[in-house]
Amino acid sequence: MLKGCFTFVLVLAMLSVVLFWLYFYKDDKADQVVYEPKPKVTLDIVQEAENVMSYSIIKTPGSPETVLITKALILKNNNSFPVYVSRILNRLYDKKQREQKLIPLYAFPYVLQPGETAFVADTSFTDFKFSEDFGTTKLELEAEKNNGNLPFTMLTPDKPKFKLEGKDSVQLNVQTGLKNDTNQNVDTNHLRMTIMFFDKSGKLLGGFDHRPRITNRIRPGTSYNMKIEGPLLSEEFGSRINSLQIMAGCQECTD
Missing domain, CATH: 2.60.40.10 (Immunoglobulins)
Structure with a gap:
């Protein structure tokens, strides 16, 4: 009789473990969150x-x-x-x-x-x-x-020009006007600028990225003249640069 009681208790304990596992560790796919990588x-x-x-x-x-x-x-x-x-x-x-x-x-x-x-x-x-x-x-x-919810305010470069100074290693200095044809205020310390170099045939040669440190506000309908100290270049490479193209703008344009 004692043996029968022991067997009953053992079976009951095993059944309790199974029920506990099913309750707490069940594979409920409805509750799972599936993260799929963006294509x-x-x-x-x-x-x-x-x-x-x-x-x-x-x-x-x-x-x-x-x-x-x-x-x-x-x-x-x-x-x-x-x-x-x-x-x-x-x-x-x-x-x-x-x-x-x-x-x-x-x-x-x-x-x-x-x-x-x-x-x-x-x-x-x-x-x-x-x-x-x-x-x-x-x-x-x-x-x-992307859902396209990150609008950028773009400025219009006006008559960009450059000058090479030095020998052996030359400093590229850029000067350009920036027109604000938008309805937003733009603070220059929020700008991001990318300057591209082209040769006489219009072939892309290289470029650099620039973020102004000074703060000036370019209000709608106004323009601002900016001087940019570019990178050091070799004299031979600098002599191949004939023209520039500039892209300038910001996402959050004021403090």
Whole structure:
């Protein structure tokens, strides 16, 4: 009789465990939240440029060089929906295909409506001591569908011009007017600007990204003249620049 009672208690305990598991750990798919990755989309690269340049202040043979790279893209959204440019990376490799540097790039604007274009540009120092050691680059570009709720206020560049100053390494100085043809106030410290270089034939050469630090308010219907100190370039590369294109604007344009 005791054996029968023990068996009954054991079966009851096992049944309790099963019921407990079913109650607390049941696979209730109705309560599960399924996270699906956003589908990747493509953007057309209208123009792409990449140039490696170098200069050396010390003129003795074999002296180390300062090596720079300029990278620029013009992207276009040929999709029927807005697109958010989520990531752009440029990986630099040496002649032995060893990664030497990772340079993040930024699209402006980073949300493109159907048919719109964006500028991407950067000029950076590299870790190479000699330009002949530079190998290749690998561009990584990711974009995704967006609901288009990030409007940008764009300014109109007016008569941009540039001047190269120096020797061996030249300083690119840019001067441009910025017209505010919108109905929004724009504070210059909220602006993002991308400046692109082109040669005589209209071929894209490179460019750089700029964010002004000074604060001036450009009210609707007015304009503002801005001077920009650009990157150092090699004298040879600077001599190839014939014209500029500038994109300037902001998402949140005032404090």
